[in-house]
Amino acid sequence: MTRDWSLDLLFPLIARMPTTLPWSLAGLIGRESAAERARLQRWLEGLFARVFPCATGEQHVQWAKAHLAMMAQEMVDAMAFHRLGRRGGPSIALQGEEHAKNLIRKGQGFILVLNHYDRILTAPVALAQAGVATNVLTMPVLDNPELGAAQRRFLLRKIQGYTAVTGGIWHTTSDGLRPVHESLRSGQGWVILADAWRPEFGRLRGHPFLGGSLSLPTGIERLAQSTGVPLLQAATYSPGPDRLEVDVEPLPDNPRQAIDAVVQRLERDVLARPWAWWQWGLWDQMWQPKAEMEGNP
Template structure:
């Protein structure tokens, strides 16, 4: 166990599950306190995050230290969300989760070829599950492997991500596919008209086929998979971003162009705009080099 953090097993199996039973404001205030503690104690990880933030040309001399603190507090609230989800209802989340422009998703679904809801590792995006469900929209999802095929998780980490995804799946009757599964299942689900959530900024793809986009003063390199799947199936693309609103979240849904490559470009543009507004919401700072590089390196 690392001396600079709460023991992982106690945190995930005792502390946060107990906090989930507390009144909402008290629970999230405690989560913010845990996030502050993590910010103070996880020095090595924090340094890597702040170094990544400093590397972004468009940020200049803005307050990187404040952003890193807010990052840890947001991540602690996300952990609390996981354990509160099984008790979510339309009644007790009507002020916690707000969905904007759900009609864009409904219109895309009405086209009849399935929908790829493009998401990113931004904000408390797992709240999409209850948000979509309580808006009357069923969905499926493509996620990381959550078993022994994924070497990045230790035993407690694997238990946690399994719990998190199973709790998200409580709000969906759609197909749950992992990246290690037969990818034909994705095409089948879309052809059956499902809404499939797929993250554009995952870091586990081994695809050699990449698409490059201008991003944050450098170049973002993404797998071509979403574009290829949409082109093959005729699925419509929409983008969803989850941003903090007090202790709760707002889920903003955006229609995208019909052309899959143009749609991805538009989604990347929305993500870039959101990161500039709320840099602490993006999860991928610790692995920035996998996805992003300066234009100088690209040359």
């Protein structure tokens, strides 16, 4: 839904503007055409009304607008990772980096678990600035048949900028997991998103979430179990377009319990700031209401 010229020209150009103005402009300009943005806002308002019926209509409108602005601001992040936390870019307040540093000092590999929440890749950028390099494992990107040519070009630039800043590699599940296993065992850190979802995923587990069940892949817990590495969790919060806060926390030793804790925190975060979760477009695929959940074997 993002305009091709925005991907090829607009966001790369405004990301070069001095000061933090690009991030404020992004929220005003948006990723989509005016007509498409209006349609998306109405759809989000309706979804928020369904999921959060106790909130007011005014809140639903505010959340929808904030969600669309955040997604546009992340487009600027993608073209300016080197500016995050630096002079002339959004500030980053990082807490909990010692948990990752302690593991690095011990030569211990680890998995840094993120969710599709707020400006999600800020945490690895902030850790890199604190001396902790990480790799990232994602679903297929450039070989995803659903992507257009402009989206592929944008993502390639994003990947190049991200890895240049974080000091690691970008690896996808389509490339096989053996290098990830070996890297974790050799003491490196890997970033993986817990709430990634695709219709072809077959190994899913339900988690209590907003009165129903959220189905998420079990890949992280299986990877942690097979490699014996600990898990950390990081979450980013943006009080404003130019202000970012990152919190890194340790997770339980048991991988299953660790992912349960990740989802519990995600639920708290979504309840506090519904607009900041990226995955609303997949809500009806990822989530089941309680009655339907209880009816399943």
